[in-house]
Amino acid sequence: MRYAHEVGKVRAAEQALMARLPEGTLMQRAAAGLAAVCCRLLPRVYGAHVVLLVGGGDNGGDALYAGARLARRGARVEAVLAGSKAHPQGLAALREAGGRVLPADRAEPAVRHADLVIDGLTGIGGTGALREPYAALARLTEDTDAIVVACDVPSGVDAGTGRVDGAAVRADVTVTFGTCKPGLLIDPGAARCGTVELIDIGLGADLPDPDVVAVWPEDLHIPLPSPESDKYRRGVVGIVAGSERYTGAAVLCVGGAVRGGAGMVRFASVPRPVELVRQRWPEAVTTIIERTPAALEKVGRVQAWVVGPGLGTDRGAEALVEAVLRTELPVLVDADGLTVLARRRDLLRRQAPTVLTPHAGELARLLGRDARREEIEARRLEHVRRAAAELSATVLLKGSTTLIAEQDRPVRVNPTGTPWLATAGTGDVLSGLIGALLAGGMTALEAATAGAYLHGLAGRLAASAAGSGARTGQAPIGAHDVVTALPDAFRTLS
Numbered sequence: 020m021r022y023a024h025e026v027g028k029v030r031a032a033e034q035a036l037m038a039r040l041p042e043g044t045l046m047q048r049a050a051a052g053l054a055a056v057c058c059r060l061l062p063r064v065y066g067a068h069v070v071l072l073v074g075g076g077d078n079g080g081d082a083l084y085a086g087a088r089l090a091r092r093g094a095r096v097e098a099v100l101a102g103s104k105a106h107p108q109g110l111a112a113l114r115e116a117g118g119r120v121l122p123a124d125r126a127e128p129a130v131r132h133a134d135l136v137i138d139g140l141t142g143i144g145g146t147g148a149l150r151e152p153y154a155a156l157a158r159l160t161e162d163t164d165a166i167v168v169a170c171d172v173p174s175g176v177d178a179g180t181g182r183v184d185g186a187a188v189r190a191d192v193t194v195t196f197g198t199c200k201p202g203l204l205i206d207p208g209a210a211r212c213g214t215v216e217l218i219d220i221g222l223g224a225d226l227p228d229p230d231v232v233a234v235w236p237e238d239l240h241i242p243l244p245s246p247e248s249d250k251y252r253r254g255v256v257g258i259v260a261g262s263e264r265y266t267g268a269a270v271l272c273v274g275g276a277v278r279g280g281a282g283m284v285r286f287a288s289v290p291r292p293v294e295l296v297r298q299r300w301p302e303a304v305t306t307i308i309e310r311t312p313a314a315l316e317k318v319g320r321v322q323a324w325v326v327g328p329g330l331g332t333d334r335g336a337e338a339l340v341e342a343v344l345r346t347e348l349p350v351l352v353d354a355d356g357l358t359v360l361a362r363r364r365d366l367l368r369r370q371a372p373t374v375l376t377p378h379a380g381e382l383a384r385l386l387g388r389d390a391r392r393e394e395i396e397a398r399r400l401e402h403v404r405r406a407a408a409e410l411s412a413t414v415l416l417k418g419s420t421t422l423i424a425e426q427d428r429p430v431r432v433n434p435t436g437t438p439w440l441a442t443a444g445t446g447d448v449l450s451g452l453i454g455a456l457l458a459g460g461m462t463a464l465e466a467a468t469a470g471a472y473l474h475g476l477a478g479r480l481a482a483s484a485a486g487s488g489a490r491t492g493q494a495p496i497g498a499h500d501v502v503t504a505l506p507d508a509f510r511t512l513s
């Protein structure tokens with residue numbers, strides 16, 4: 020499961036395929052796949068207690084037919100209908116197989132004591148927050164020991180965006196049909212899915228190019244040093260970060276670049292951050308600069324620039340962001356650099372690649388006008404796409420699901436990471452790391468993708484290794500732990 024298509028495209032593909040097949044074939048394929056997964060999840064199908072939550076659409080139809088299949092294999096199958104209408108043929112099939120319909124007031128104890136619950140309330144046809152009684156039934160899945168299997172999409176999750184507006188099913192496994200849906204890959208929806216299993220119902224040839232792609236380790240083509248390598252060929256990254264007031268971000272950013280495989284890191288800033296970087300990372304070549312447009316002249320040659328962490332947002336910071344963006348080299352802008360860009364979007368008019376790495380708050384500032392942080396977090400896919408188009412840049416939107424967008428390309432979803440990364444300074448490590456990969460010759464999209472993947476992996480390794488030294492259990496981490504774990508993250512890929 021790595022590709023996802025927007026809901027409209029899934030429906031169009033389904034329709035094209037259905038026109039060539041006997042009626043009901045697709046639903047039977049979906050139900051057979053769903054039932055097979057349930058059989059695998061149950062220790063014993065015969066005698067197992069299975070409860071179906073059934074909405075009024077085809078998603079409920081899938082659940083009813085899957086329930087009929089389980090009933091024929093000896094399961095005790097009970098259906099709870101969310102409304103007066105349920106897929107009539109599916110209902111007849113369930114009854115004929117020995118399943119029964121429960122009165123509404125029996126739903127709560129049935130779900131609580133079931134071995135397995137199939138959520139067939141809403142699928143790709145769900146719109147907006149779940150209404151009653153759907154919402155109350157969805158909530159029952161939060162408080163049961165039963166295995167919860169969502170049919171196509173956990174009900175309450177917007178299949179197209181991952182938005183969750185109110186009650187939603189919390190699934191252990193989501194069995195999705197034909198192709199993955201974006202909402203299964205992007206938080207908050209993704210967090211409701213458990214494991215996602217894809218059932219092939221034959222849509223393949225009717226599906227267009229994907230809208231969203233989940234990144235796989237084999238997609239990352241990180242350049243490795245060879246006998247011909249020297250420090251210049253491996254890539255020199257220039258970092259313009261820190262200020263008299265903010266020094267830590269510069270140290271972390273340089274750490275991300277050093278451990279990110281740069282052949283050389285050139286660090287340019289005012290005296291205090293330069294002194295601290297020198298102490299912590301003697302490998303870096305440092306230059307003291309003034310915060311003026313001519314600042315970069317003294318720094319020496321680089322293959323890519325990172326600008327922004329801890330830079331401040333005053334006129335001096337603006338001069339540095341401008342100087343970096345005026346070069347014809349790949350540039351990554353992060354943190355304070357993004358705040359500067361929000362008032363100087365003209366600086367984005369350039370030919371060389373630009374990577375922006377905002378969190379939702381920074382992206383809200385960059386997009387301006389109607390954009391709000393909460394809205395961006397709720398509808399990450401739409402906003403990251405809009406940002407890539409409006410800002411003519413590769414945009415990496417940070418947060419619980421990191422997304423990477425470039426105009427006219429499928430949006431990439433980073434599968435690694437951990438909520439333990441939500442701590443100050445980890446973003447600075449990411450920008451240094453991506454800067455090193457850019458300097459190493461990767462394209463903007465490749466570098467941002469590989470950087471997000473390695474950073475998320477390093478966060479996970481650090482969180483599981485911290486404290487006990489064991490690889491089980493988790494503990495809080497600081498941004499420097501992510502830097503320390505980067506070599507291990509690289510090792511898992513080689």
Ligand SMILES: NC(=O)C1=CN([C@@H]2O[C@H](COP(=O)(O)OP(=O)(O)OC[C@H]3O[C@@H](n4cnc5c(N)ncnc54)[C@H](O)[C@@H]3O)[C@@H](O)[C@H]2O)[C@@H](O)CC1
Nearest residue numbers: 033046075076077078141142143144145146148149150171
């Ligand atoms: N179209 C096809 O060819 C196939 C569709 N399949 C299934 O069909 C599903 C789509 O079916 P439908 O188009 O009938 O749509 P759904 O069954 O996903 O949703 C429609 C039903 O949910 C209700 N509903 C929608 N939003 C609601 C809300 N916020 N609160 C309460 N009720 C709400 C509607 O009133 C309607 O009864 C897919 O997700 C998949 O499970 C599969 O059988 C494979 C083939």
Ligand SMILES: Nc1ncnc2c1ncn2[C@@H]1O[C@H](COP(=O)(O)OP(=O)(O)O)[C@@H](O)[C@H]1O
Nearest residue numbers: 378417418419437438440441443444445446447
């Ligand atoms: N809930 C979360 N789950 C997983 N990762 C998260 C979560 N919140 C933040 N992150 C990650 O933590 C890092 C934080 O970066 P950022 O917000 O720039 O912090 P800072 O500016 O302090 O460095 C990003 O890589 C982001 O993707």
Ligand SMILES: [K+]
Nearest residue numbers: 138141172174
């Ligand atoms: K569902």
